[in-house]
Amino acid sequence: MDRDDIKLEQPLAAGDVAFPGHRRHAPPLYGVMAEFENPSDLVAAAHKVYSLGYRRINGYSPYPIEELSEAIGFTKTSLPLIVFIGGLVGALTGFFMQYWIEVIDYPINVGGKPYNSWPAFIPITFEMTVLFAAFSAVLGMLILNKLPQPYHPVFNLPNFALATRDRFFLAIEANDPKFNHAEVVDLLKSLNAVAVNDVEV
């Protein structure tokens, strides 16, 4: 059933929020999104929101802003560890693949050199290290970021297309323990935001 077909006849009850299309029930809320015109306002707002104890928050920007991820309290990632392990696995795979083939499974005497002529195995060991580490970096980044992700609620905000151009966004998500709709809207409005909107799931 299309929820948009239900038109609200009576005025909104107290505590209800007016949603586009005047639906009877508020659709599930993803969060509240504030829009900013420049990175400094966004970072300042993120600092403020974080210091008030909100933790399920996220910033959106057209380019990486180091200060922003610091402001929302996101400074650690396990990616370097993943890449290190990937590189290590690559090195071991590269070397022992050659060792097993040249020493155990298919030994060939080349000019009286030892079967385990390890210096000759170094170039391929190195290449395999880099290959595995690079795959770990790319796939690790995508998996940790949960990409590809075709749908995400933030795209419901019409202006969000500008997040890849020249606008900056800060979201306080509805599942934050401190989330109170009216308080959050007031808070974001007080932070130099050019617009504050609800984001539906």
Added chain:
Amino acid sequence: MQDEAHKPYTEGPMHSTAPVIDPGLTFASVTDKISSIVLKRKTSLAWFFGFAISFALFQLMLLTITNLVFVGIGLWGVNVPVAWGVDILNFVWWIGIGHAGTLISAILLLLRQRWRTSINRFAEAMTLFAVAQAGMYPIFHLGRPWLMYWLFPYPNTMGIWPQFRSPLMWDVFAVSTYATVSAMFWFVGLIPDFATLRDRARSKPFQILYGMLAMGWRGSARHWHRYEMAYLLLAGLATPLVLSVHTIVSFDFAVGIIPGWHATIFPPYFVAGAIYAGFAMVLLLTIPLRRFYGLEGFITMRHMHNMGKVMLATGLIVGYGYIMEAFFGWYSGNKYERFMIWNRMHGPYSVYYWALILCNIIAPQFLWSKKIRSNLLALWIISFIVSIGMWLERFVIVVTSLHRDYLPSSWGQYQPTQWDWGMFIGTIGFFFTLLFLFIRFLPMISIFEMRTILPEAEVEE
């Protein structure tokens, strides 16, 4: 609002000349200007013209390959003693060109050279397309290219394995790893720009296409944080990788005991030569491109100066390599080594040697002059000469070393055939075909990285 401390990228201490980016640009104008080349601008007649020529030459490559597969590599001029001819030298030439892209995108990133930002995407594309050309030569040189998968270690019913003590096997791993990592680095760099194009595209098919490629990128701060980490780590991995690739390519020669190949200077001298040739190609391509697409605000004179300087520096290293080769030949006291140098300078291929000295050592000396570095036509001509010079260098290394080895009874002459030229010109066509498609369908300048070097990107706390 903008005090002096906030202008580090527009006016470095050493350069009072040109800024890295036109100071009048904003987030919006950078985004719109670069994305409009892909999305809005009408495809120009010149693009169709250039693409048609490239595509026609690409057909020449397909024709050559078809004929080659039917007849065999006798079609090329190669035979004992010169079993490696223009095909292998073209492999080295193409892969060398590719190296500048990785240098610009990875090494200059680690060195915090912010000017790299406006040319890295284009240079990486150049890398990828050049490596694609390079890869074809050794595969078709195999003679039976349909069995090329035998090069990879896979369990097979024949019960045999590749020989890992051979530099040719190292080459297989180096080049395939290089191609894979370059492609990944390029794609990761493109993800945020795909999102930009997805949000700017007007037509449904392009929205879907770029939307799928963007994989749902939304510019979240958490994503950016991991993204930047991944990008930095990839740069750190690509840096030793690019050095290893040309080192291993040089091992193809240096591990052999042919006079003129068996030299310890080969790895650094090959790497420097690769960067030299690569920067020449970047200049060769960006000078017309920035003019044609009006990108002077993004790729400024500062870039031209810097690339000219890198070319000069690597050219001097290459020159040092030539001098050392001659010195080693003389100082070794070995008559075969001495003969090799004498033969290069006075033998049947001496014209190539002296042309090489002219192109690679004399021509770049003009780059000492700031006036010449500022003259785009002169810079373009020097880049063209250097590209030819680097081709001649590989000719001298491959052919003159092989045609006179230890036994005079096995001496011979080598002449490339029309099919050698067909393949070379054909791969140039294929390279430009890919390049034309790239500049039409993908943003040739990294949009999100350009935003980071704008003055308004500075966060004031």
